Amino acid sequence: MRKNDEIIIIEDDEDDRLLLKDIFEALDYPNKITFIEDPMDAIAYLSNPLVIPFIIFSDINMPKINGFELRNQILANTEISKKCIPYIFLSTSKIPENVIKAYSCHAQGYFKKEEEFSKYKTVLKTILEYWITSLTPTNSL
Numbered sequence: 722m723r724k725n726d727e728i729i730i731i732e733d734d735e736d737d738r739l740l741l742k743d744i745f746e747a748l749d750y751p752n753k754i755t756f757i758e759d760p761m762d763a764i765a766y767l768s769n770p771l772v773i774p775f776i777i778f779s780d781i782n783m784p785k786i787n788g789f790e791l792r793n794q795i796l797a798n799t800e801i802s803k804k805c806i807p808y809i810f811l812s813t814s815k816i817p818e819n820v821i822k823a824y825s826c827h828a829q830g831y832f833k834k835e836e837e838f839s840k841y842k843t844v845l846k847t848i849l850e851y852w853i854t855s856l857t858p859t860n861s862l
Contacts, residue, residue: 724853725750726775729767731757731791732811733783737834741778744842750849760784760791767801773859774806776852781812781819788812792826805859807852 728745732738738756745754752775757763760783766772781788788810795801795808809830810823823831830848835841 724775725752726773728752728754728849729757729763729774729777729806730754731760731763731777731779731783731788733758733760733780737780740838740841741845744838744845747842748846748849760786760788763791764794764798764801767795767804767806768798770800773804776807776809776849778809778811781810781814781823789822789826792823792828796827805857807855807857809848 728750730738730741732741738758742754742756745752755766755774757766760779767774767777779788779791783791786794792808792810807829808827809832810828811832811834812819813834815833820831832844832848835844
C-alpha cells in the first residue's frame with residue numbers, strides 16, 4: 722500500500738514551501754516530503770522508476786510552465802501516468818476558470834491556499850485522510 726510513500730509538493734514560492742513544511746511537520750505523517758521548486762524538474766523526478774509518490778500537490782502560478790501545463794505533461798508521460806498518483810492543485814486563486822481548467826486536466830482536487838495555519842492544516846489533513854482510505858489501482862492489493 723502506498724499511503725506511507727512520498728508526498729511531492731511542486732511549489733516555487735519559498736514562503737509557501739516553508740508554511741507547507743511547518744504544516745506537514747505538525748501533521749506528523751510518516752511520509753517523506755519532497756519539494757520541487759522548479760516545475761521543469763518535476764517530469765524527470767517523477768519519471769524515475771524508484772519514485773512512486775503517494776500524492777502530488779501542485780501550485781498553478783509558477784515560472785517557465787504553469788501547473789496546468791505541468792499536469793498535461795505528466796498525463797502525456799506514460800511512465801508517470803501509470804503510477805496513478807493523485808494530483809491536487811493548491812492555489813491562492815478561486816477564479817472559476819482556473820477550477821474548471823484544473824478538472825479539465827484530470828486533477829483530483831483544487832483547493833485554495835489558506836492564510837491561517839490551522840485552517841490550511843485542516844484542509845491538508847482532510848485531503849490526506851481521504852487518499853489514505855481511498856483505493857487506487859496501485860494500492861488496492
